[in-house]
Amino acid sequence: MSDGQTVADALRAAATRLGATSPTPRLDAELLMAQALGVSRSQMLLQRMGEGAPAGIDDLLDRRAAHEPVAYILGHQEFYGREFRVTRDTLIPRSDSEAVVEAALEAGTGPGRVLDMGTGTGALLLTLLAERGGEGVGIDRSAAAIAVAAENAAAIGLSQQVRLLTADWTMPGWNEGLGQFGLVLCNPPYVEADAELDPDVRDFEPASALFAGPAGLDDYRVIIPQLVQLLLPGGVAVLEIGATQDAAVSALARESGFAVTLRRDLAGRPRALVLR
Numbered sequence: 001m002s003d004g005q006t007v008a009d010a011l012r013a014a015a016t017r018l019g020a021t022s023p024t025p026r027l028d029a030e031l032l033m034a035q036a037l038g039v040s041r042s043q044m045l046l047q048r049m050g051e052g053a054p055a056g057i058d059d060l061l062d063r064r065a066a067h068e069p070v071a072y073i074l075g076h077q078e079f080y081g082r083e084f085r086v087t088r089d090t091l092i093p094r095s096d097s098e099a100v101v102e103a104a105l106e107a108g109t110g111p112g113r114v115l116d117m118g119t120g121t122g123a124l125l126l127t128l129l130a131e132r133g134g135e136g137v138g139i140d141r142s143a144a145a146i147a148v149a150a151e152n153a154a155a156i157g158l159s160q161q162v163r164l165l166t167a168d169w170t171m172p173g174w175n176e177g178l179g180q181f182g183l184v185l186c187n188p189p190y191v192e193a194d195a196e197l198d199p200d201v202r203d204f205e206p207a208s209a210l211f212a213g214p215a216g217l218d219d220y221r222v223i224i225p226q227l228v229q230l231l232l233p234g235g236v237a238v239l240e241i242g243a244t245q246d247a248a249v250s251a252l253a254r255e256s257g258f259a260v261t262l263r264r265d266l267a268g269r270p271r272a273l274v275l276r
C-alpha cells in the first residue's frame with residue numbers, strides 16, 4: 001500500500017503504466033485493482049476510492065505490462081452476459097463470437113441436440129443451451145480445455161445437459177457413437193500460419209486454438225465434409241470465419257452441397273457462415 005495514496009491515485013498511475021502495452025489501460029487498471037481488493041469493479045468504483053492501492057496490485061500490473069491478457073490474470077471472461085472461467089489452456093472467448101450464438105439462435109433448429117466442435121471454455125455451447133434449452137456435446141482435442149468447459153457447465157447449472165469429450169476431428173472415428181445433431185457450432189482455428197499477431201495473443205493464447213495452415217483454412221477443409229454426416233436431415237451448422245475468409249470457406253461449403261448464408265458482426269465484418 002502506498003502512503004497517502006488513494007485508490008483513485010493508484011488507478012491513474014496504473015492506467016498510465018499500462019498505456020504503453022494495452023489498448024484499454026484504464027479499464028485494465030480498474031479490473032486488476034478490483035481483483036487485488038477482492039471486490040467487483042463497480043463496488044471498487046463506488047465504495048473504495050478513499051483507500052490506498054491494495055497489496056498485490058504491483059504483481060498484477062507487472063503481468064499486464066508484460067502483455068498477459070486481463071482475462072488470464074483474472075481467470076474469467078464475460079461472454080454473452082455470463083462469466084466463463086478461462087485458463088492458458090483455453091482461448092479467451094471473444095465478443096465477435098457472439099455472432100455465432102446469434103446466428104444459431106435465429107437458425108431455429110428446434111430442440112435437437114447441439115454439437116460444439118472445439119468447445120474450449122464451452123462458451124458457445126453453454127451460452128446457446130442456457131439461452132434456448134436442450135442438450136449438447138462439446139468436444140476439444142485439449143483435455144485441459146475440456147476440464148475448464150466442465151467447470152463452466154457446472155457453474156452455469158448445465159452439467160446434466162452436456163457431454164464434454166476429448167476428441168480430435170482429424171482422427172478417423174473421432175465421433176463414433178455420438179450420433180447426429182440438429183445444430184453444429186464450430187469456431188475452429190483459422191489464423192494464417194505466418195500472421196503477425198498482437199503479443200497478448202501470440203505469447204499467451206494456445207497456438208493450437210489459433211493457427212490453421214498457410215491460409216488458415218486447414219481445419220475448415222477437414223470439418224466441412226464431416227458435417228454432411230454429423231447433421232440430421234434439415235440440420236444447420238454455424239461456423240465462425242475470419243474477416244477475409246468468407247469466399248474461400250463458402251466455396252468449401254458449396255463443394256460439400258451446402259447452401260450458405262453470411263452473418264456479419266456488429267462492426268459489419270463477415271463473422272459466421274450458416275450452412276444448411
Ligand SMILES: C[S@@+](CC[C@H](N)C(=O)[O-])C[C@H]1O[C@@H](n2cnc3c(N)ncnc32)[C@H](O)[C@@H]1O
Nearest residue numbers: 091093118119120140141168169187188189209
Ligand atoms: C478458436 S478456439 C474456439 C474456442 C471456443 N469455441 C470459443 O469460441 O471461444 C478453437 C478450439 O478448437 C480446438 N481444436 C483445435 N484443433 C482441434 C482438433 N483437431 N480437434 C478438436 N479440437 C480442436 C482448440 O483446442 C480450441 O479450443
